[in-house]
Amino acid sequence: MKTGREAAGRVEQATTMIRHHPELDILTEYAAGTLSLAQAACVSVHLNYCERCRRTVSQLQAVGASLFTAQDPEVVGDALLNKVLERLDDTPPLSYQRTPLSSQDATPALLSRLMAGDFSDLSWKNITRALRTTQIKTGDPQFEFSLLHIRAGGEIPAHDHRGSEMTLVLQGGFEDDRGSYRAGDFIHRSPEDIHAPRAFADEDCICLAVVDAPLRFTSWKYRWMNPFLRLQTG
Amino acid sequence: MNDSHDDRHQDSHEDNHEGTHEGAAKPRKSPAWSAPTGRRTDEWSECLVLIGEKQDRAAFTRLFRHFAPLIKAFALTGSTLSATHADELVQEVMLKIWQKAKAFNPEKAAASTWVYTIARNCRTDMYRRLQKFDTPLAAEDFSPEQDSEEPFMQLQSRRSAEKIRAMMGDLPADQKQILAKVYMEGRSHAEAAAELDLPLGTVKSRVRLAMQKLQVQFEHSLEAGLSQS
Numbered sequence: 001m002k003t004g005r006e007a008a009g010r011v012e013q014a015t016t017m018i019r020h021h022p023e024l025d026i027l028t029e030y031a032a033g034t035l036s037l038a039q040a041a042c043v044s045v046h047l048n049y050c051e052r053c054r055r056t057v058s059q060l061q062a063v064g065a066s067l068f069t070a071q072d073p074e075v076v077g078d079a080l081l082n083k084v085l086e087r088l089d090d091t092p093p094l095s096y097q098r099t100p101l102s103s104q105d106a107t108p109a110l111l112s113r114l115m116a117g118d119f120s121d122l123s124w125k126n127i128t129r130a131l132r133t134t135q136i137k138t139g140d141p142q143f144e145f146s147l148l149h150i151r152a153g154g155e156i157p158a159h160d161h162r163g164s165e166m167t168l169v170l171q172g173g174f175e176d177d178r179g180s181y182r183a184g185d186f187i188h189r190s191p192e193d194i195h196a197p198r199a200f201a202d203e204d205c206i207c208l209a210v211v212d213a214p215l216r217f218t219s220w221k222y223r224w225m226n227p228f229l230r231l232q233t234g
Numbered sequence: 235m236n237d238s239h240d241d242r243h244q245d246s247h248e249d250n251h252e253g254t255h256e257g258a259a260k261p262r263k264s265p266a267w268s269a270p271t272g273r274r275t276d277e278w279s280e281c282l283v284l285i286g287e288k289q290d291r292a293a294f295t296r297l298f299r300h301f302a303p304l305i306k307a308f309a310l311t312g313s314t315l316s317a318t319h320a321d322e323l324v325q326e327v328m329l330k331i332w333q334k335a336k337a338f339n340p341e342k343a344a345a346s347t348w349v350y351t352i353a354r355n356c357r358t359d360m361y362r363r364l365q366k367f368d369t370p371l372a373a374e375d376f377s378p379e380q381d382s383e384e385p386f387m388q389l390q391s392r393r394s395a396e397k398i399r400a401m402m403g404d405l406p407a408d409q410k411q412i413l414a415k416v417y418m419e420g421r422s423h424a425e426a427a428a429e430l431d432l433p434l435g436t437v438k439s440r441v442r443l444a445m446q447k448l449q450v451q452f453e454h455s456l457e458a459g460l461s462q463s
Contacts, residue, residue, distance in 0.1 A: 021453040024445060025423055025438045032417045033354045034425075037362070037369060040376050047378035054378050055391060056452040058343075062395035063448060064417040065350035066402045071418065073303030074310060080321055081298050084328050085291065093289060094333045110375055139362075139369025 018050050020185035027053060031060035038143035041110060042166045042186075042210045048108045049184030107170070111208070114138060114145070119206060122147065130154025130199070148207045150174060150199040158196035163212035165189045172205035174198060278345035279338075286335035298328055305353050312419025319360065326356045342388050344395050351377075357420070398448045409444035412437055 022030070022043055029035045030043045047054050107118070114136050115122060124132040130151040138145045150156060152172070166188050173182040176195040181187060189195070199205035278300065284293035305327050309320035330352050338348050355373035362369065405413070415426040427437040445452070 024442055024450075024452050027452065028416065028441055028445070029422055032420065033358045033373065034416060034420055034422045037367070037371070041371070044376040044378060052453050055387070056450060057378070058347075058391050059394050059398065059448075059450045060445070061351055062344065062347050062398045063402075063413065063445070063450065064354065065344065065347035065395075066399045067414060067417045068304060068308060068350040068353070069346045070402070071304055071307040071311070074306035074320075076302040076306050076321075076324060080302065080324060081295065084298065084325050085295070087325070087329060088289075088291070088294070088332055091329050091333055093286070093336055095336070110371070113370065113375070138371070139367045141367070 017182060018052075018184040020179070020181055020187055021050065021053055022046060022186050023188065024056075026188065027056055028060055031057050032064055036140055036143050036212075038138045038140035038145040038210045039166055041114065041138060041145065042168055042208055044110055045108045045168055045170075045208060046184065046186040048110075050186075111170075115147075119147070119149075124149060128154075128157065131156050143210050143212050145208070145210050148205075148209055150197070150205040150207070152199055152204050153201040155196060155198040158194055160194045161189055161191050161211060163191055166210040168208045170206045170208055172203035173200045174205050174207070175200070276345065278349075279340040282331070282335050282338040282345050282348070283340060285332060286338055289332075294328075294332060297331065301331075301349050302328060305349075308353055308418060309357060312415070312421070313357075313361075315360070319364075323353075323356055323360055326360070327353045330356060341385070342391070344392070347395060361420075394449065394451070398450070401448050405444055405447060409440045409447070412440045413444055416441065 026035070026039075026043060030040055033040075035043065047057060107115075112118075122134040122136075124134045126132045131154065132149045133146050134149075135144060135146045147170075148156075148167075150172075166186070167181075168187075169181050169183050169185045171183060173180060173185075174197040175181065176197045178195070180200075278297060281290075281293040281297040284290035285297070302324050305324045306320050309315050309323040310317075315323070327349075331349065334352070338345070352374075358373040362373075402410075411430075412426055415421045415429065416423065421429065423437050423441065424434055426432075427434040430437070
């Protein structure tokens with residue numbers, strides 16, 4: 001058993017290392033509940049790593065609450081109240097359990113549920129010698145939710161995106177021409193961004209990626225693969 | 235809007251108690267709202283605590299009379315939900331409140347924020363159900379696993395929520411309009427831009443300006459800093 005203080009220390013440590021966060025507009029859409037399901041899942045996993053963004057989200061929810069309470073109320077009759085009161089007996093209060101703090105290296109609960117197991121239980125598809133991927137079903141009809149596994153020191157061929165791409169580092173880390181990214185870091189790319197990420201030399205890297213169109217290799221050597229990189233949503 | 239003014243006055247009591255972290259961490263013997271630590275003392279927090287601790291039906295009825303009309307308005311705003319669905323949403327949200335009231339912690343959240351979050355989740359789930367999404371997840375599964383347990387952080391977060399409520403009325407109309415589209419009508423920024431016939435960048439910058447005015451604190455992404463320079 002970890003003591004509360006140790007657990008808090010670990011989380012704090014994880015928090016201070018996170019340097020790449022979702023933009024304010026993404027957090028706002030998350031707080032308002034308007035992000036697509038797969039994107040919301042990706043942001044939610046980042047929040048498990050990032051205390052500061054959790055705080056921002058709680059403020060953004062307070063914004064929603066104050067708009068909510070300022071609405072013009074609609075008339076609700078006593079019939080509906082009585083109907084709800086009658087149903088209370090069949091609706092026992094839930095016993096409230098505090099979810100334990102997940103440690104830095106634990107897979108976030110939401111992700112475990114979606115994967116229905118561990119990283120090793122998934123069926124991975126090799127894309128290049130250094131890269132394999134697996135699609136995870138979320139029920140999102142528009143956005144594909146997948147995991148990327150880049151071998152230590154391996155490089156993903158330069159690619160751009162026909163749509164936007166959210167990436168969240170789960171294990172290890174990678175770097176590209178803009179910076180380096182470690183567990184918990186959140187990266188959002190727009191369609192025109194081209195990058196060629198390379199995993200750190202000492203550890204395999206596992207990332208979560210949410211895209212609304214398949215990536216497209218820009219280097220001539222891998223272009224022939226583009227037709228095979230079809231989007232699998234749902 | 236009236237209760238937000240009351241809340242602000244209570245704020246001044248809080249200053250003396252910032253240092254008493256250990257006091258707030260102890261198990262509570264008395265109900266939270268009566269403790270002299272500047273906690274929220276509004277009627278709706280009281281109701282939620284009474285429901286959570288005693289399954290108090292009178293408190294639930296008071297809460298229903300206040301929030302059900304707001305939940306119904308929230309259901310009908312900018313959506314294709316029928317009146318029947320709106321009533322169904324009111325029932326779902328109110329029953330969820332009944333079930334989960336024990337989890338409400340007045341030290342962490344304002345009652346209105348707690349209720350709003352449940353209403354938002356239920357509405358999202360209802361949309362997805364109507365669109366026949368095949369997903370193992372409910373909207374509440376997307377909430378982060380951990381809240382800050384640190385009393386100082388909780389105090390900070392209550393303060394900023396008070397500030398947000400107080401300053402909401404001063405927002406320029408164009409910014410408020412966008413926030414209403416996003417939060418109440420449930421539009422993405424892109425949808426809001428299309429409906430208002432504005433460039434997406436304008437929508438995003440109005441949201442950003444509004445959040446700055448409301449003093450919402452956020453981390454600048456390093457990436458954005460680089461790409462803008």
